[in-house]
Amino acid sequence: MTVTTGTMTAWMQHGYGPASATRLADREIPSPARGEVLLRIRATALNSGDVRVMRGEPGLVRLVFGLTRPRNPVRGMDVAATVVAVGEGVTDAAVSDEVVAELPGGGGLAPFAVAPAARLVARPDEVPPHIAACLPIAGGTAWQAIERAGIRPGGRMLILGASGGVGTFAVQLATGRDIEVHVTAGERSRALLESLGAAQVLPRDLPADRLQEDAYDAIIDIAGGAPLRALQRATRPDGTIVLVGGDGTPLLGPIPRMLRAAALSIGSRRRIRPLAAVPKPDVLRELLTLTADGAIAPVIEREFPFDQADTALAHVEAGHTIGKVVVHAAS
Numbered sequence: 001m002t003v004t005t006g007t008m009t010a011w012m013q014h015g016y017g018p019a020s021a022t023r024l025a026d027r028e029i030p031s032p033a034r035g036e037v038l039l040r041i042r043a044t045a046l047n048s049g050d051v052r053v054m055r056g057e058p059g060l061v062r063l064v065f066g067l068t069r070p071r072n073p074v075r076g077m078d079v080a081a082t083v084v085a086v087g088e089g090v091t092d093a094a095v096s097d098e099v100v101a102e103l104p105g106g107g108g109l110a111p112f113a114v115a116p117a118a119r120l121v122a123r124p125d126e127v128p129p130h131i132a133a134c135l136p137i138a139g140g141t142a143w144q145a146i147e148r149a150g151i152r153p154g155g156r157m158l159i160l161g162a163s164g165g166v167g168t169f170a171v172q173l174a175t176g177r178d179i180e181v182h183v184t185a186g187e188r189s190r191a192l193l194e195s196l197g198a199a200q201v202l203p204r205d206l207p208a209d210r211l212q213e214d215a216y217d218a219i220i221d222i223a224g225g226a227p228l229r230a231l232q233r234a235t236r237p238d239g240t241i242v243l244v245g246g247d248g249t250p251l252l253g254p255i256p257r258m259l260r261a262a263a264l265s266i267g268s269r270r271r272i273r274p275l276a277a278v279p280k281p282d283v284l285r286e287l288l289t290l291t292a293d294g295a296i297a298p299v300i301e302r303e304f305p306f307d308q309a310d311t312a313l314a315h316v317e318a319g320h321t322i323g324k325v326v327v328h329a330a331s
């Protein structure tokens with residue numbers, strides 16, 4: 001095993017809280033355990049999920065990531081990186097490999113992080129690190145939402161709240177499958193979403209009961225606030241509503257809405273299906289190929305140097321990101 005040891009300076013949080021409480025601090029460079037690799041981070045893309053873990057909100061997050069503070073004090077789940085050491089039993093990754101990965105508990109806002117070797121996907125030369133890092137969670141979630149919707153080419157889909165990371169990928173992936181895409185989004189994102197292929201941009205806060213009846217084969221709900229019955233009315237018989245995002249309740253997040261969805265789906269020809277996206281290396285590989293071919297391109301609103309990663313987190317925390325926010329590694 002190649003060994004990289006010593007300390008590094010990482011963005012750390014010592015308890016759940018806002019971006020303004022994260023600090024640069026020294027910590028040990030982690031060692032890869034069996035089945036893991038050590039990565040030198042080249043770029044980290046942020047997600048609203050990083051903010052949920054950072055703040056420990058909804059409360060349910062703390063059951064998974066740590067009751068009183070996050071077990072891993074470093075945020076950043078989506079990375080492009082170079083393998084610099086491999087743990088025992090790793091046979092399908094080697095030192096110097098250029099990879100993309102989703103880190104299960106975070107760790108990307110640091111010079112080095114460990115990752116399970118099984119999560120790594122090779123980064124094609126044509127896709128630079130800051131572009132590749134945008135793909136795992138936002139692109140993967142958009143992909144899985146479209147799959148879950150089960151919509152065919154020629155169908156019509158509505159994406160509620162399409163201007164963020166997941167939404168801008170969903171528009172591109174759906175139009176790439178010859179699906180007619182309508183979206184809701186703020187006026188400032190209209191031109192962008194039209195350029196990505198949206199056939200109609202409806203107002204961000206359009207009440208769902210004003211949507212045309214039986215208009216859509218599928219609805220992907222990223223914004224998360226609309227009454228479910230109104231979404232069912234806007235869906236054609238045998239259509240599907242996929243629940244992706246939204247704040248939900250302070251303690252249980254999306255769970256109460258998911259339970260309502262299950263109840264409303266009983267005996268209905270308009271099913272409501274919650275999505276809990278999981279890391280899928282095969283999907284990430286497809287997304288990298290589509291990006292290398294120019295079929296999709298992550299929308300990057302802002303790029304930050306490593307020493308301003310707290311400002312990058314604060315920008316995502318504010319909740320108005322258009323597309324993605326990327327932090328470049330320290331040089």
Ligand SMILES: NC(=O)c1ccc[n+]([C@@H]2O[C@H](COP(=O)([O-])OP(=O)(O)OC[C@H]3O[C@@H](n4cnc5c(N)ncnc54)[C@H](OP(=O)(O)O)[C@@H]3O)[C@@H](O)[C@H]2O)c1
Pocket residue numbers: 047048049137138141160161162163164165166167184185186204205222223224225243244245246247275276277278316319320321322323
């Ligand atoms: N189910 C899953 O497995 C899964 C996986 C990943 C993410 N998610 C969820 O998906 C959602 C999106 O994630 P993300 O990382 O793409 O977020 P993001 O990039 O931070 O999204 C920010 C964008 O969302 C828009 N937005 C926020 N609230 C809205 C509303 N009520 N109506 C319309 N637009 C709204 C904002 O536009 P304005 O500036 O106009 O407000 C902004 O452009 C989050 O709720 C996240 O938790 C779920």
